[in-house]
Amino acid sequence: MSGQFLLDGQAVPFDDGQTILEAARAAGHYIPHLCWHPDFPPHGSCKLCIVKVGGRHVSSCALQAADGMEVDSSSAEIRGERRTLLQMLFVEGNHFCPSCEKSGNCELQAQAYEHEMMSARFAYLFPLRPVDASHPDILLDFNRCIFCELCVRASRDVDGKSVFALTNRGIHKHLVVNAESGRLADTDFSVDDLAANICPVGVILKKRSGFKVPIGERKYDAQPISRVSLEDES
Amino acid sequence: MEVAKTVRKVVARHAGVTTRLLQILIEVQDELSWLPPAALSCIAQALKLPRARVDGVAGFYSLLYRRPVGCYRILFSDNITDRMLGAPALMQALCTALWVERGKVSEDGLVSIDTTSCTGLCDQGPALLVNGLAIGRLDAARIDTIAGLVRGRTPLADWPRELFQIDDNIRRRGPLLDTEVPPGAALAAALKLGREGWLAELRASGLRGRGGAGFATARKWDACRAAPGAEKVVVCNADEGEPGTFKDRVLLTRFADRVFEGMTLAAWTIGARLGLMYLRGEYRHLLRPLHEVLARRRAVGLLGAGILGEAGFDFDIDIHLGAGAYVCGEETALLESLEGKRGTPRIRPPFPVTQGYLGRPTVVNNVETLAAVALIALRGGADYAARGTASSSGTKLLSISGDCAFPGVYEYPFGVTVAEVLADCGARDTHAVQVGGASGVTLAGDEFGRRIGFEDVPSAGAFMVFNRSRDAFDIAHNFVDFFAHESCGFCTPCRIGTVLLKGYMDKLASGYGAKVDLADIEWLERLLKNASHCGLGSSAPNAVVDTLLKFRPAYERRLQSLEFEPAFDLDQALARARQMTGRDDPGAHLETLREDTT
Ligand SMILES: Cc1cc2nc3c(=O)[nH]c(=O)nc-3n(C[C@H](O)[C@H](O)[C@H](O)COP(=O)(O)O)c2cc1C
Ligand code: SF4
Ligand code: SF4
Numbered sequence: 037m038s039g040q041f042l043l044d045g046q047a048v049p050f051d052d053g054q055t056i057l058e059a060a061r062a063a064g065h066y067i068p069h070l071c072w073h074p075d076f077p078p079h080g081s082c083k084l085c086i087v088k089v090g091g092r093h094v095s096s097c098a099l100q101a102a103d104g105m106e107v108d109s110s111s112a113e114i115r116g117e118r119r120t121l122l123q124m125l126f127v128e129g130n131h132f133c134p135s136c137e138k139s140g141n142c143e144l145q146a147q148a149y150e151h152e153m154m155s156a157r158f159a160y161l162f163p164l165r166p167v168d169a170s171h172p173d174i175l176l177d178f179n180r181c182i183f184c185e186l187c188v189r190a191s192r193d194v195d196g197k198s199v200f201a202l203t204n205r206g207i208h209k210h211l212v213v214n215a216e217s218g219r220l221a222d223t224d225f226s227v228d229d230l231a232a233n234i235c236p237v238g239v240i241l242k243k244r245s246g247f248k249v250p251i252g253e254r255k256y257d258a259q260p261i262s263r264v265s266l267e268d269e270s
Numbered sequence: 271m272e273v274a275k276t277v278r279k280v281v282a283r284h285a286g287v288t289t290r291l292l293q294i295l296i297e298v299q300d301e302l303s304w305l306p307p308a309a310l311s312c313i314a315q316a317l318k319l320p321r322a323r324v325d326g327v328a329g330f331y332s333l334l335y336r337r338p339v340g341c342y343r344i345l346f347s348d349n350i351t352d353r354m355l356g357a358p359a360l361m362q363a364l365c366t367a368l369w370v371e372r373g374k375v376s377e378d379g380l381v382s383i384d385t386t387s388c389t390g391l392c393d394q395g396p397a398l399l400v401n402g403l404a405i406g407r408l409d410a411a412r413i414d415t416i417a418g419l420v421r422g423r424t425p426l427a428d429w430p431r432e433l434f435q436i437d438d439n440i441r442r443r444g445p446l447l448d449t450e451v452p453p454g455a456a457l458a459a460a461l462k463l464g465r466e467g468w469l470a471e472l473r474a475s476g477l478r479g480r481g482g483a484g485f486a487t488a489r490k491w492d493a494c495r496a497a498p499g500a501e502k503v504v505v506c507n508a509d510e511g512e513p514g515t516f517k518d519r520v521l522l523t524r525f526a527d528r529v530f531e532g533m534t535l536a537a538w539t540i541g542a543r544l545g546l547m548y549l550r551g552e553y554r555h556l557l558r559p560l561h562e563v564l565a566r567r568r569a570v571g572l573l574g575a576g577i578l579g580e581a582g583f584d585f586d587i588d589i590h591l592g593a594g595a596y597v598c599g600e601e602t603a604l605l606e607s608l609e610g611k612r613g614t615p616r617i618r619p620p621f622p623v624t625q626g627y628l629g630r631p632t633v634v635n636n637v638e639t640l641a642a643v644a645l646i647a648l649r650g651g652a653d654y655a656a657r658g659t660a661s662s663s664g665t666k667l668l669s670i671s672g673d674c675a676f677p678g679v680y681e682y683p684f685g686v687t688v689a690e691v692l693a694d695c696g697a698r699d700t701h702a703v704q705v706g707g708a709s710g711v712t713l714a715g716d717e718f719g720r721r722i723g724f725e726d727v728p729s730a731g732a733f734m735v736f737n738r739s740r741d742a743f744d745i746a747h748n749f750v751d752f753f754a755h756e757s758c759g760f761c762t763p764c765r766i767g768t769v770l771l772k773g774y775m776d777k778l779a780s781g782y783g784a785k786v787d788l789a790d791i792e793w794l795e796r797l798l799k800n801a802s803h804c805g806l807g808s809s810a811p812n813a814v815v816d817t818l819l820k821f822r823p824a825y826e827r828r829l830q831s832l833e834f835e836p837a838f839d840l841d842q843a844l845a846r847a848r849q850m851t852g853r854d855d856p857g858a859h860l861e862t863l864r865e866d867t868t
């Protein structure tokens with residue numbers, strides 16, 4: 037079975053089982069996302085992909101498309117809410133973009149540009165999150181984690197290692213690595229793992245390769261993420 | 271090594287099954303008083319799980335400790351009703367008596383004292399938990415006694431029994447609390463009707479879930495019965511974490527047979543062999559009596575193989591303990607917790623009726639819903655529907671607490687007005703009523719003519735009364751703290767939004783609020799409501815929304831200016847330095863310094 041729905045007034049066809057976000061992408065329409073990844077099942081945590089269907093907010097990465105749906109993804113209300121979610125993520129962590137190796141390649145930063153986020157709006161929480169530089173090839177800077185769990189999922193479901201997991205709850209939630217010492221060096225993590233190459237922000241960084249591509253020539257420097265993201269796939 | 275031996279013993283007790291992880295963590299902590307890093311490693315090894323996952327589960331539940339705690343771990347219930355009954359002062363008194371700072375372990379490692387979310391003893395508060403066991407009706411004398419017992423290192427087993435006495439306080443009975451249901455009678459009545467006939471009765475009763483969402487019970491069971499999959503499951507939600515709610519505690523104390531009978535009826539209806547009850551950790555004192563009831567039912571053939579002599583009617587019930595996580599009352603978080611994971615709500619759909627516990631079709635029902643089901647089987651659907659209103663049939667248990675003469679459990683037909691309830695419980699000079707707990711509705715005086723029911727004021731059971739001496743802002747502030755503490759942290763809006771909201775409420779409370787803060791609060795409320803992943807986040811701002819609307823002066827009184835005001839207080843910033851240097855003289859305060867120089 038298949039059908040079509042309306043995305044901001046434009047007809048989008050879908051196949052049975054496709055989510056709103058997947059069908060939209062296939063038809064060349066971008067819906068912003070952070071925790072969603074084409075190679076993994078939907079996660080549903082960042083909520084950047086919220087859209088309005090029949091007056092209700094839903095996560096477009098997780099909800100299957102249905103015939104005749106009317107989806108609002110770009111009204112001022114939805115864009116404003118997405119901007120606030122980004123502002124929340126910025127104040128939750130410690131994001132000093134100018135000194136971050138991920139700057140220009142970072143999806144969070146790119147989304148902030150995409151959504152014209154001019155200030156953080158809320159009071160910074162300034163959490164204390166020590167970095168872990170113990171591993172010979174990888175640096176972990178937890179200050180920038182947005183809890184998309186892509187590293188958790190990649191390590192568990194693809195690398196078969198479960199190097200990462202989340203612990204604690206609420207605002208105290210944080211990543212832990214799979215070692216009693218709490219040090220990445222004491223796990224079987226390797227620079228070739230998918231988990232080492234999937235972080236959308238600047239947490240999991242390769243040593244000795246910093247700034248090889250200069251700022252200004254990076255992924256989102258010339259084009260907005262809405263364009264880059266769709267090109268990536270095609 | 272003691273740790274390894276303990277872990278081996280506990281893991282063996284649970285046959286090394288990974289879905290038992292939370293139960294294993296609880297029992298290992300029972301023996302070691304906390305969960306040292308080596309214990310988590312041993313558990314991971316024994317269950318062949320990644321250590322990080324075990325750490326992740328241990329870190330999720332607030333009654334599990336990965337840092338040393340006192341031999342006596344004392345947690346004061348921090349619901350608004352406990353506070354109104356003087357809990358903060360009593361906690362301070364105990365801290366002073368035992369020479370310990372709140373949130374810290376005493377230097378001799380003897381005791382640690384802190385707060386915890388509502389423990390469900392609001393009708394007999396203030397309350398606390400000592401090593402997980404509940405003590406209510408705290409007053410200065412009881413605090414003295416407890417201090418003495420702790421100082422004397424009296425083993426918990428030797429503490430006076432009456433300290434742990436918990437009252438039922440049933441004040442008003444209707445059919446649910448008044449009808450005798452001899453064990454097995456409801457089952458036998460349903461069996462006689464056959465499944466179709468019985469489901470028709472259940473449909474006719476119009477019963478809707480008592481856990482909050484009010485989903486029609488017959489529809490839920492029908493859907494689960496029709497769902498493909500042979501190994502279906504019945505789950506009883508006894509998490510009762512909503513602040514101000516304690517009626518399930520009373521049902522489990524006095525009418526456990528009826529609740530288990532309701533679960534067994536569900537099993538027969540949908541074709542399940544496995545039943546699980548998820549009991550909140552705070553109700554741990556009920557665990558042994560509940561197991562005794564289960565044993566009795568097994569002994570008389572009401573559980574086990576061939577129940578009531580019916581071939582193929584095989585069903586048994588196990589009880590899982592929670593460990594301090596309100597979100598685990600949300601049915602999909604509860605299922606995750608039952609599977610031995612962090613209590614993070616799942617993406618829905620799929621709903622539990624098609625993919626629940628371990629992916630199997632599962633019915634999740636509230637304690638009271640299941641007790642009502644047994645009554646319906648015995649007396650018929652029409653009899654049940656004769657009470658209540660058209661869209662809310664039958665009766666509802668209310669847990670009444672706060673400023674009233676007779677707190678306790680009341681059974682009312684749906685449709686009762688708030689004013690009638692207030693009159694019955696001896697409430698006078700009532701300023702506000704919080705119906706449905708922290709996630710419910712705040713009602714002001716001109717709304718007391720409204721009716722309890724799904725069509726007007728829905729309630730999962732809490733009914734907290736506030737008289738004119740109370741401040742609506744304090745009520746909302748308490749609830750905002752609660753949600754920030756209980757957010758599971760899965761989704762962005764709730765994880766961060768609840769903390770930001772708390773920040774604004776703290777700012778207002780300390781007198782630094784400005785009008786722009788109210789606008790920010792309103793914007794956060796909308797985002798929480800719209801974008802949250804589960805009902806916790808979307809209902810977190812309810813009390814603020816309601817009180818801002820109905821008790822706005824309580825907020826505006828706290829505004830220092832109508833324009834911008836920084837949250838930063840220079841003098842307050844010196845507090846830490848004052849504490850470290852042991853100074854508190856005028857020269858150590860900015861305000862006084864400033865005065866001196868002018
Ligand atoms: C944050 C949250 C907490 C909840 N806590 C409880 C609870 O403690 N007990 C309960 O029965 N239902 C609770 N619920 C509702 C359950 O998700 C579910 O709807 C209910 O158990 C279904 O049973 P019922 O149909 O018999 O009401 C909670 C829901 C949310 C969103
Ligand atoms: S470290 Fe990166 S990939 Fe992992 S959860 Fe945090 S942001 Fe996501
Ligand atoms: S709304 Fe809150 S409790 Fe619910 S999933 Fe999101 S973070 Fe967790």
Ligand code: FES
Pocket residue numbers: 068069070071072079080081082083084085086095096097098
């Ligand atoms: S992309 Fe849908 S919730 Fe993150």
